[in-house]
Amino acid sequence: MRKSLVVMVKEPHPGRVKTRLGRDLGMVGAAWWFRHQTGALLRRLRDPRWDLALAVSPDVEGLVSRVWPGDLPRFAQGRGDLGDRMGAAMDAMPAGPVCLIGADIPGVTRAHVARAFAALGSAEAVFGPAPDGGYWLVGLKRMRRHAGLFDDVRWSTEYALADSVASLHGARVAYVDTLRDVDTVADLGAVNIYTKMKQ
Numbered sequence: 001m002r003k004s005l006v007v008m009v010k011e012p013h014p015g016r017v018k019t020r021l022g023r024d025l026g027m028v029g030a031a032w033w034f035r036h037q038t039g040a041l042l043r044r045l046r047d048p049r050w051d052l053a054l055a056v057s058p059d060v061e062g063l064v065s066r067v068w069p070g071d072l073p074r075f076a077q078g079r080g081d082l083g084d085r086m087g088a089a090m091d092a093m094p095a096g097p098v099c100l101i102g103a104d105i106p107g108v109t110r111a112h113v114a115r116a117f118a119a120l121g122s123a124e125a126v127f128g129p130a131p132d133g134g135y136w137l138v139g140l141k142r143m144r145r146h147a148g149l150f151d152d153v154r155w156s157t158e159y160a161l162a163d164s165v166a167s168l169h170g171a172r173v174a175y176v177d178t179l180r181d182v183d184t185v186a187d188l189g190a191v192n193i194y195t196k197m198k199q
Helices: 019-025 027-045 059-064 082-091 110-119 160-166 185-190 194-198
Strands: 004-010 051-057 074-076 098-102 125-129 135-140 173-175
Touching: 004 027, 004 082, 019 027, 019 185, 027 051, 027 110, 051 059, 051 082, 059 074, 082 098, 098 110, 110 125, 110 135, 125 160, 135 160
Parallel strands: 004 051, 004 098, 051 074, 125 173
Antiparallel strands: 098 135, 125 135
């Protein structure tokens, strides 16, 4: 079965994307960073071992956007909280293993993604932890999400990963590399890219 890698993206409008980063960097600068970071990530993660697709937001604008590569399949994220939107993205994929990531992880490489898919050989679900208690990747061995997955998760807290694992109700879970996403200027410094942006 084909593997699917889904990247969740938002249109890079100032004030509507990376607003926490924008409070320090400026909303235009934060949107610029997100657009260029996402473009670089999509170029880097193309690989014949999996099919790359985009889950876009806002729904209507994202489906016709010229910001993202036109050759990549895309579908609307839809409504609801993060768990609702991630679950819908997983359910939209064809049969086979699926991994889902955000677009704001500068350190992710094809090797990280390959390790996540490999982990699904013996596990039903895989997570890539983040240092703040969340996660940068979630993957499932089967096309459809497990019943209850993402229910009662305290999003944007240090409990997001633990809550998500608990929602799997005993399924075999694997963990791969810990990577940092970018929400603040401090995160930019931690991944050693803030200096390059300011040059």
